[in-house]
Amino acid sequence: MHWAELDGRRVAVWGFGREGRAALDALARHLPGQPVALYCAAGEAEAATAAYPSISVHGVAPDADTLASYDVVIKSPGISAYKPELMAAAERGTRSTSGTALWFAAHAGARTIAVTGTKGKSTTSALIxxxxxxxxxxxxxAGNIGLPLLELDGTVADLWVIELSSFQTGEASGVDLGVVTSLYEEHLDWHGSRERYVDDKLKLLSASSKVLVNAMQPALLARAVDHPGLHTFGDIAGWHVAGGWIVRGAQRVIEASRVSAPGLHNAINxxxxxxxxxxxxxxxxxxxxxxxxFAPLPHRLQPLGERDGLAWINDSISTTPLASLAALESVGTKRTALIVGGHDRGLDWSxxxxxxxxxxxxxxxxxxxNGPRIADALENAGIEGVYRAIDxxxxxxxxxxxxxxxxxxxxSPGAPSFDQFHDYADRGRRFAELAGFEASTASIQGLGVG
Incomplete structure (x- = not known):
C-alpha cells in the first residue's frame, strides 16, 4: 500500500509504541492535514494527546465495529494480524497495513537485505x-532491531539492512536478498500455531529475489529448496565454521575466535x-x-563482569528454550547457575x-x-539442582x-519478559542491578545510516 492510497481515507493507527509514533509522524509528513485516529492503552492516552494534539486519541482497544468504521488501519507489529476483530473488520472492507509495508512500497528501488530468523537475526543484521x-x-x-523504518523515511543509503520479525515478514516486498538465520518454535500466542508461525516467517522467501538460508537446518532448507535464487551458509560449499576457522568453501578466511561476539553461534552468524x-x-x-x-549487541550473551567471585552474563534476549541451550553451550565447562523462566507462551520445554x-x-x-511448569518438568525427569524462585x-x-x-x-530465560518487565532490555537491566552492576542503558551500536 502506498501513501497516496491513504489520501482522503478514514485512517486509524493502532498502537502508541515507537512504531506507532513513527507512523503518526510519517502520516503528517506525507499527508499533512489528513485526519487520523489513534487507539492506544489507557495509560498512554494523556501522553499521546499531548504529543499529537491534532489527532483523535482513544485510550481503548478497538473492537470489530470500530475497526470497520475505518478504510485503513496502520497497526503496530505486536498487534496480531489474526486478532478476531481485525479479521472481522477485513471482511467488511477495512484494510490493514503497517509502517514496514508502507516503507517498502515507497522504496521499491532501494537495495535491501532483509534478515529474519528465530535466533540470530539481530546480530546477523548488525554484522552485515x-x-x-x-x-x-x-x-x-533499521527495522525490528530497534529503529522503525519510517524513522528513516527520506534517508538515502546505498544498502539497507532490515531486520524483520515474524510479525513483519509478510509486509516486505521487492527485497533483493532475504536471509533466514534459523527456524524454531516461537511467538505462538501471536501466530496461533507453530505451522502458522513457520509459514509467516518464511513469507520473506516469496518477497525476495534471492534468499540465503541456514543449510544446517534441514527443515528450513527443504522449505527454500525450490526458490530460484537460493543460496546457503553453514555447509562446506559456502561460508561455514570448521576447525576453529570461518571458511569459504575450502579457503580459511579468519579464525572464529576473532569474532568479537562470543560463541559458535555468533561465528555462524x-x-x-x-x-x-x-x-x-x-x-x-x-x-x-x-x-x-564489531560491537556485540547488549542483552545477548553480554558479559557484565565479576562480582563476589561470580561471573555474570546477561542473555535476556533469549525467549525460547533452544536459545537457553545455545547460551549454556557458550559458557563451556564453568560452574554455572542458569536462570530460566518468564511469560508463559506455552512453548514446549521437553x-x-x-x-x-x-x-x-x-x-x-x-x-x-512459567517457572513452576519448567521446574516440574525438570524434577519429574530426575534433574538435580533445580531451584524455584518467584521473581x-x-x-x-x-x-x-x-x-x-x-x-x-x-x-538466559527462554521466555518473554512480559510477566514482570516491560521488555527484554528492562529485564536485562534489572538483572545487572541485582548482580551489582549499573543498569546499562547501552543501545545497539550502528542503528541508522553510517
Whole structure:
C-alpha cells in the first residue's frame, strides 16, 4: 500500500509504541492535514494527546465495529494480524497495513537485505551493516532491531539492512536478498500455531529475489529448496565454521575466535553476514577482518563482569528454550547457575529437559510465570539442582547461594519478559542491578545510516 492510497481515507493507527509514533509522524509528513485516529492503552492516552494534539486519541482497544468504521488501519507489529476483530473488520472492507509495508512500497528501488530468523537475526543484521561499512558502503540498519523504518523515511543509503520479525515478514516486498538465520518454535500466542508461525516467517522467501538460508537446518532448507535464487551458509560449499576457522568453501578466511561476539553461534552468524555481502556483490574476504571490531549487541550473551567471585552474563534476549541451550553451550565447562523462566507462551520445554538429562549446569533456577511448569518438568525427569524462585530478585539470590562464590550466573530465560518487565532490555537491566552492576542503558551500536 502506498501513501497516496491513504489520501482522503478514514485512517486509524493502532498502537502508541515507537512504531506507532513513527507512523503518526510519517502520516503528517506525507499527508499533512489528513485526519487520523489513534487507539492506544489507557495509560498512554494523556501522553499521546499531548504529543499529537491534532489527532483523535482513544485510550481503548478497538473492537470489530470500530475497526470497520475505518478504510485503513496502520497497526503496530505486536498487534496480531489474526486478532478476531481485525479479521472481522477485513471482511467488511477495512484494510490493514503497517509502517514496514508502507516503507517498502515507497522504496521499491532501494537495495535491501532483509534478515529474519528465530535466533540470530539481530546480530546477523548488525554484522552485515558493520561489515558493509568497513568497505565504505553507506549502509542503513533499521527495522525490528530497534529503529522503525519510517524513522528513516527520506534517508538515502546505498544498502539497507532490515531486520524483520515474524510479525513483519509478510509486509516486505521487492527485497533483493532475504536471509533466514534459523527456524524454531516461537511467538505462538501471536501466530496461533507453530505451522502458522513457520509459514509467516518464511513469507520473506516469496518477497525476495534471492534468499540465503541456514543449510544446517534441514527443515528450513527443504522449505527454500525450490526458490530460484537460493543460496546457503553453514555447509562446506559456502561460508561455514570448521576447525576453529570461518571458511569459504575450502579457503580459511579468519579464525572464529576473532569474532568479537562470543560463541559458535555468533561465528555462524558471521558466516551468514559474509555470505550475504558476497551475494550482493561486495568483497566479503576483504570485509572479514572487521568481525573483530564489531560491537556485540547488549542483552545477548553480554558479559557484565565479576562480582563476589561470580561471573555474570546477561542473555535476556533469549525467549525460547533452544536459545537457553545455545547460551549454556557458550559458557563451556564453568560452574554455572542458569536462570530460566518468564511469560508463559506455552512453548514446549521437553527438548530442554532432554538436554539436561545429558548435561545439566550446577543449578537451574526457575522463576517467573512459567517457572513452576519448567521446574516440574525438570524434577519429574530426575534433574538435580533445580531451584524455584518467584521473581528475578529471588532467582539471583538463589544463584548466589547455589554457586557460593565460584562460577558463572547466566540469565538466559527462554521466555518473554512480559510477566514482570516491560521488555527484554528492562529485564536485562534489572538483572545487572541485582548482580551489582549499573543498569546499562547501552543501545545497539550502528542503528541508522553510517
Amino acid at each position: 551493516a558493520h561489515l558493509a561499512r568497513s568497505l565504505g558502503v553507506r549502509t542503513a540498519l 558471521a558466516c551468514a553476514a559474509l555470505a550475504a555481502l558476497e551475494i550482493m556483490g561486495y568483497d566479503a574476504i576483504a570485509a572479514a577482518p572487521a568481525v573483530a571490531t 527438548p530442554f529437559v532432554d538436554a539436561m538429562r545429558v548435561h545439566a549446569p550446577d543449578a537451574i533456577i526457575c522463576q517467573g510465570a 528475578m530478585p529471588a532467582a539471583v539470590a538463589a544463584a548466589r547461594v547455589a554457586l557460593n562464590g565460584n562460577g558463572c550466573v547466566l540469565l
